[in-house]
Amino acid sequence: MDMPAEERLGLLVKRAEQRLMAAKHAAVKTAGLTVPQYAALLVLVDNPGISAAALARECLVTPQAMTVVLKNLLGHGLIERGPHQWHRTMLETHLTDAGREALRTADAAAVVIERRIAAAFTPDERDSLRDLLTRFTQAI
Amino acid sequence: MDMPAEERLGLLVKRAEQRLMAAKHAAVKTAGLTVPQYAALLVLVDNPGISAAALARECLVTPQAMTVVLKNLLGHGLIERGPHQWHRTMLETHLTDAGREALRTADAAAVVIERRIAAAFTPDERDSLRDLLTRFTQAI
DNA sequence: TTATATATATCAAAGCTTTGATATTGTGCC
DNA sequence: GGCACAATATCAAAGCTTTGATATATATAA
Numbered sequence: 001m002d003m004p005a006e007e008r009l010g011l012l013v014k015r016a017e018q019r020l021m022a023a024k025h026a027a028v029k030t031a032g033l034t035v036p037q038y039a040a041l042l043v044l045v046d047n048p049g050i051s052a053a054a055l056a057r058e059c060l061v062t063p064q065a066m067t068v069v070l071k072n073l074l075g076h077g078l079i080e081r082g083p084h085q086w087h088r089t090m091l092e093t094h095l096t097d098a099g100r101e102a103l104r105t106a107d108a109a110a111v112v113i114e115r116r117i118a119a120a121f122t123p124d125e126r127d128s129l130r131d132l133l134t135r136f137t138q139a140i
Numbered sequence: 141m142d143m144p145a146e147e148r149l150g151l152l153v154k155r156a157e158q159r160l161m162a163a164k165h166a167a168v169k170t171a172g173l174t175v176p177q178y179a180a181l182l183v184l185v186d187n188p189g190i191s192a193a194a195l196a197r198e199c200l201v202t203p204q205a206m207t208v209v210l211k212n213l214l215g216h217g218l219i220e221r222g223p224h225q226w227h228r229t230m231l232e233t234h235l236t237d238a239g240r241e242a243l244r245t246a247d248a249a250a251v252v253i254e255r256r257i258a259a260a261f262t263p264d265e266r267d268s269l270r271d272l273l274t275r276f277t278q279a280i
Numbered sequence: 281t282t283a284t285a286t287a288t289a290t291c292a293a294a295g296c297t298t299t300g301a302t303a304t305t306g307t308g309c310c
Numbered sequence: 311g312g313c314a315c316a317a318t319a320t321c322a323a324a325g326c327t328t329t330g331a332t333a334t335a336t337a338t339a340a
Contacts, residue, residue, distance in 0.1 A: 003251045003254055003255070007254075007258070008254045009254065009257050009258060009266065009269060009270070009273075010160050010164070010253070010254055010257060012269075012270060012273045012274070012277075013153065013156050013157050013160055013273060014157055014160065014161075015200070015273075015277055016153050016157075016273050016276050016277045017153050017154055017156075017157035018200060019277050019280045020150050020153055020154065020280060021154075022280075023280045024150070025328090034295070034296080035296095036295085036296060036297090037295095051317090051318070051319090052318080052319070053317070053318055053319080060155070060158060061296085061297070061298090062297070062298065062299085063318080063319075063320090064297080064298075064299085064319095064320080064321090065296065065297050065298075067319075067320070068295075068296065068297080069295090069296075072294090072295070072296095086306090087305080087306070087317095087318080088304085088305060088306085089304060089305040089306070089317070089318045089319070090305090090317090090318060090319085091318085091319075111143045113150070113280065114143055114147075114148045114149065114150055115143070116279055116280065117149050117150060117276060117279050117280065118147070118149060119279070120275055120276070120278075120279035121149075121272070121275070125272060126149065128268065128272065129149060129152075129269075129272045129273075129276070130149070130152060132261070132265060132268065132269045132272065133149075133152045133153060133155075133156050133269075134152070135260055135261070136156050136257060136260070136269070137152075137155055137156045137159050138260075139256055139257050139259070139260035140159045140160060140162075140163045140253065140256065140257060165298090174325070174326080175326095176325085176326060176327090177325095191287090191288070191289090192288080192289070193287070193288055193289080201326085201327070201328090202327070202328065202329085203288080203289075203290090204289095204290080204291090204327080204328075204329085205326065205327050205328075207289075207290070208325075208326065208327080209325090209326075212324090212325070212326095226336095227287090227288080227335080227336075228288095228334085228335065228336090229287070229288045229289070229334060229335045229336070230287085230288060230289085230335095231288085231289075
């Protein structure tokens with residue numbers, strides 16, 4: 001009301017993210033995954049045995065949100081969870097073979113999108129966008 | 141796995157949007173609103189009597205999602221809904237005085253954030269970011 | 281007039297997210 | 311040893327979002 005919608009950079013970022021999420025959702029769906037599940041598996045494959053809390057920090061969500069995602073992944077047999085040796089308050093999470101396979105399929109589809117985006121810019125423009133977005137984030 | 145996370149421009153956009161949403165959420169919360177509620181009221185104030193379906197299109201969400209948002213706004217007395225004259229299949233939605241007041245408060249807080257973001261860039265950089273983000277969206 | 285297509289609203293199911301609250305366990309300090 | 315602190319997990323409530331299915335009403339075309 002006090003600022004024209006046209007000038008609000010936030011709206012542009014939101015629209016870009018919305019489109020990106022829609023495309024990624026469709027991409028990882030081919031592997032039977034949701035975007036948050038894909039993100040969790042992506043961290044998990046490089047951090048076997050990571051705790052739910054640590055996973056949540058990596059994915060920038062709350063532990064409660066991650067619990068829900070892990071519960072669904074567990075229900076689909078893509079991960080396994082078991083008690084930690086000495087830290088009895090921790091649960092170790094590991095990928096199953098099915099989980100690894102789903103991640104492989106999903107990532108292939110997701111990378112196609114990232115490559116399509118990258119191809120829309122020159123190397124200089126990519127650097128510029130990276131810089132502007134980083135400053136955008138820091139400005140908030 | 142096939143592409144370094146560093147190079148994925150999508151991740152940067154997602155992080156920027158995440159921070160933006162967190163900041164906006166905190167901002168509009170001072171008016172007792174959520175971000176989707178704020179977005180709906182922002183469209184509503186310029187389109188009195190708009191249908192839920194049209195509102196959903198403006199906000200880029202599904203009609204079902206908008207129904208939930210409107211139900212909560214209605215429950216808080218910020219909007220009113222009534223039947224349309226001849227289109228009996230439509231429900232007209234209008235802001236209440238309380239809704240207008242909440243929107244005014246929320247928008248003031250939201251504009252502060254947008255101004256802070258805008259201030260982090262020169263006019264040329266803003267144009268550049270606008271251009272790059274638009275092409276980003278179209279590339280998907 | 282009848283049939284088709286379109287637009288509206290709404291119910292239901294599944295999933296993600298947040299804040300808030302609680303219990304258990306491990307760590308460090310006294 | 312005992313106590314405060316931090317980290318983990320989990321329950322609960324509220325809200326947003328999607329896809330899919332269904333019912334009603336308007337508009338258009340045969």
